Amino acid sequence: MAKITFIQHNGAEQTCDGSPGMSVMETAIKNMVPGIDADCGGACACATCHVYVEPEWVDKAGPRNPMEEDMLDFAFDVQDSSRLSCQIKVTDALDGLRVRVPAKQF
Amino acid sequence: MSDVITTDAVIIGAGPCGLFAVFELGLVDVKCHVVDILDRPGGQCAELYPEKPIYDIPALPIVTGAELTSRLLEQIKPFGAEFHYNQMVTELIKHGDNDFELKTDGGLVFRSKVVVIAAGGGSFQPKKPPIPGIDSYEGTSVFYSVKKMEAFRGRDVLIVGGGDSALDWTINLQPIAKSMTLLHRRDDFRAAPDSVKKMRELVAEGKMQFRLGQVTGLKGEAGVLSAATVKGNDGATFDIATNTMLPFFGLTMKLGPVAEWGLNLHENLVPVDTAKFETSTPGVFAIGDINTYPGKLKLILSGFHEAALMAQQAFKYKNPGERLLFQYTTSSSSLQKKLGVN
Numbered sequence: 060m061a062k063i064t065f066i067q068h069n070g071a072e073q074t075c076d077g078s079p080g081m082s083v084m085e086t087a088i089k090n091m092v093p094g095i096d097a098d099c100g101g102a103c104a105c106a107t108c109h110v111y112v113e114p115e116w117v118d119k120a121g122p123r124n125p126m127e128e129d130m131l132d133f134a135f136d137v138q139d140s141s142r143l144s145c146q147i148k149v150t151d152a153l154d155g156l157r158v159r160v161p162a163k164q165f
Numbered sequence: 166m167s168d169v170i171t172t173d174a175v176i177i178g179a180g181p182c183g184l185f186a187v188f189e190l191g192l193v194d195v196k197c198h199v200v201d202i203l204d205r206p207g208g209q210c211a212e213l214y215p216e217k218p219i220y221d222i223p224a225l226p227i228v229t230g231a232e233l234t235s236r237l238l239e240q241i242k243p244f245g246a247e248f249h250y251n252q253m254v255t256e257l258i259k260h261g262d263n264d265f266e267l268k269t270d271g272g273l274v275f276r277s278k279v280v281v282i283a284a285g286g287g288s289f290q291p292k293k294p295p296i297p298g299i300d301s302y303e304g305t306s307v308f309y310s311v312k313k314m315e316a317f318r319g320r321d322v323l324i325v326g327g328g329d330s331a332l333d334w335t336i337n338l339q340p341i342a343k344s345m346t347l348l349h350r351r352d353d354f355r356a357a358p359d360s361v362k363k364m365r366e367l368v369a370e371g372k373m374q375f376r377l378g379q380v381t382g383l384k385g386e387a388g389v390l391s392a393a394t395v396k397g398n399d400g401a402t403f404d405i406a407t408n409t410m411l412p413f414f415g416l417t418m419k420l421g422p423v424a425e426w427g428l429n430l431h432e433n434l435v436p437v438d439t440a441k442f443e444t445s446t447p448g449v450f451a452i453g454d455i456n457t458y459p460g461k462l463k464l465i466l467s468g469f470h471e472a473a474l475m476a477q478q479a480f481k482y483k484n485p486g487e488r489l490l491f492q493y494t495t496s497s498s499s500l501q502k503k504l505g506v507n
């Protein structure tokens with residue numbers, strides 16, 4: 060089990076249990092975290108599961124994969140810490156992960 | 166006044182379920198026309214995941230979205246359905262029992278006995294970046310598609326994005342625009358390598374500019390844009406002078422006009438019965454991702470099943486009082502004749 064915290068645009072925080080093997084996006088959807096739309100259901104085809112990984116977690120979350128990098132072209136306000144949450148797999152090493160949800164997925 | 170196209174059935178949406186509906190209707194001799202907003206068939210399979218594998222199509226252990234589409238097209242070929250692309254069905258009017266009129270944004274008018282809504286997640290529409298105040302420039306200075314190239318002659322055009330639409334329009338509009346700038350968040354493109362090469366040549370020849378960054382704000386007055394404020398990749402902010410911005414951020418699905426056709430809706434889906442997949446309006450069916458009923462699964466195979474049952478009822482509307490014989494394609498010579506295999 061890994062604790063994952065989603066921080067809303069307004070600062071509200073929600074901490075959820077992620078099971079290893081699931082994606083961070085799936086963890087959000089299962090717990091009804093607002094602001095993660097995930098229109099394509101995790102196929103890396105929509106960019107509506109965009110999150111900003113908090114600085115201290117960027118390295119642990121790992122680099123973007125090439126498909127994800129392409130798909131981020133369709134996200135808004137992409138920053139160095141931007142990831143598509145369907146492409147981050149929950150692992151024990153990510154216990155405590157903190158990600159910010161953008162004001163709006165688009 | 167345009168000529169009215171008269172037919173047995175109009176299928177709204179050329180996604181996998183709309184395409185398979187052509188097959189099932191064809192077997193019972195219901196002739197159809199298919200309309201789609203996109204410029205090609207396949208719906209989500211073609212637009213969202215052409216290269217991705219699907220593993221749950223019965224008897225096809227693995228097939229990509231593009232392959233599935235081309236196989237369906239091959240399968241429905243014998244029925245000679247007519248396709249109308251780049252057309253959004255905007256109006257559906259009931260004139261009487263089994264007498265429907267449909268209109269598209271491109272000026273087509275259909276008259277049919279049966280309507281099959283296979284509109285999936287709804288109509289594909291360009292994604293609008295949430296830049297503050299962008300609405301006030303839409304249609305005057307901000308455009309999400311190019312309908313007539315001439316409209317961009319002599320303008321200071323800023324194109325935003327790195328996909329095929331962005332690159333294609335950069336190259337096509339550059340010769341007629343007064344100035345052309347392409348803005349993208351990285352120096353890497355998902356667009357076809359050929360177009361990227363062409364764009365780089367234009368930059369090298371001094372005919373256009375390529376800048377790195379993302380738009381954060383817009384400047385202008387009374388719907389006329391004067392500049393876009395951009396955050397560069399080094400974090401510094403700068404302005405790009407422009408009176409015409411074309412953001413290309415891909416497509417998203419919105420229910421669209423289906424909501425305005427007087428059908429019962431439930432959470433943006435069209436409720437149907439599970440015997441005929443008919444909506445609250447007799448003669449109007451809904452199959453595939455757009456419909457809902459107890460136990461609905463948004464899967465392609467469910468849509469195929471729905472198409473088969475829908476066709477049985479469509480036959481009855483076309484041939485009132487006639488009995489439809491249940492037949493197998495394997496053994497029925499009349500079905501094989503329709504399929505052109507006998």
Ligand SMILES: Cc1cc2nc3c(=O)[nH]c(=O)nc-3n(C[C@H](O)[C@H](O)[C@H](O)COP(=O)(O)OP(=O)(O)OC[C@H]3O[C@@H](n4cnc5c(N)ncnc54)[C@H](O)[C@@H]3O)c2cc1C
Binds near residue numbers: 098178453466
């Ligand atoms: C990334 C991804 C992976 C998927 N993987 C699978 C899988 O493995 N297995 C599976 O079974 N399913 C999968 N699906 C779901 C599957 O793609 C859908 O169930 C299927 O596409 C639904 O088909 P459809 O014909 O109902 O609608 P769509 O494919 O959505 O097509 C609807 C068409 O209707 C058109 N349209 C809508 N409104 C109008 C209008 N007013 N006028 C004209 N045209 C209109 C649209 O432009 C669109 O082309 C996946 C979906 C995605 C996004």
Ligand code: FES
Binds near residue numbers: 096105
């Ligand atoms: S859920 Fe669509 S890209 Fe992540």
